[in-house]
Amino acid sequence: MKKLRKFILDPRFPVVMRAIGKALRPWPWCLIGGRAVEVWTNPPQTPDVDVLAAVEDEQVPLVIRRMAAVRVTLNDSATGLGSPMLFFTHRATKVEVDVLGAYDPLHFAVIGEAIRRSVQSAPFRVAHAEGIVMLKAQAAVDVGRPAEKRTRDRRAILAIAASVRLRKSYIGTTLAAHGWTEEAALLRLMRVI
Numbered sequence: 001m002k003k004l005r006k007f008i009l010d011p012r013f014p015v016v017m018r019a020i021g022k023a024l025r026p027w028p029w030c031l032i033g034g035r036a037v038e039v040w041t042n043p044p045q046t047p048d049v050d051v052l053a054a055v056e057d058e059q060v061p062l063v064i065r066r067m068a069a070v071r072v073t074l075n076d077s078a079t080g081l082g083s084p085m086l087f088f089t090h091r092a093t094k095v096e097v098d099v100l101g102a103y104d105p106l107h108f109a110v111i112g113e114a115i116r117r118s119v120q121s122a123p124f125r126v127a128h129a130e131g132i133v134m135l136k137a138q139a140a141v142d143v144g145r146p147a148e149k150r151t152r153d154r155r156a157i158l159a160i161a162a163s164v165r166l167r168k169s170y171i172g173t174t175l176a177a178h179g180w181t182e183e184a185a186l187l188r189l190m191r192v193i
Helices: 012-023 033-040 057-069 105-112 129-140 147-163 168-177 181-189
Strands: 029-032 048-053 072-078 085-090 096-101 115-119 122-126
Touching: 012 048, 012 057, 012 072, 012 085, 012 115, 012 122, 029 033, 029 105, 029 129, 033 048, 033 122, 033 129, 033 147, 048 105, 057 072, 057 085, 057 096, 105 129, 105 168, 129 147, 129 168, 129 181, 168 181
Parallel strands: 029 122, 048 096
Antiparallel strands: 029 048, 072 085, 085 096, 115 122
């Protein structure tokens, strides 16, 4: 069996991150999802890039133009749902890039508290470990999400909890303040908080 390698160590990663950084410069954003998990812990994830951005529906045409200018092509989109979801492909690397519009106050808090990192000389902002745990918990309790993805979300939470000294009281307090009770219950059940 071929050993998986962290995608953040792949030579395509800095190319994609530089393009995203340039295109999304006007908006607050941060890396989330599998790439963010790889920043904090070891298990390799799927080779796509997920970004949480403070982008509203009316800004979508500008986002699409700015992404196209850095050779990132729109594949699909969902707008009018309170926050846009934009699905792109970086043309040169064939890497999928998903831009998810922030819609919940907790999403904006995660973006605002993101940490500056650099991997392979590519600077970017990544959600802090606690933010990733909270967002993964949100995904893991989404009954509309495929079961295998929810299982992967729970595994990512456990991997981060095993690798990083989490601020457990911060997670519990933040989830409670934002009314994320199902997510808090899941994390308690998993003994993460």
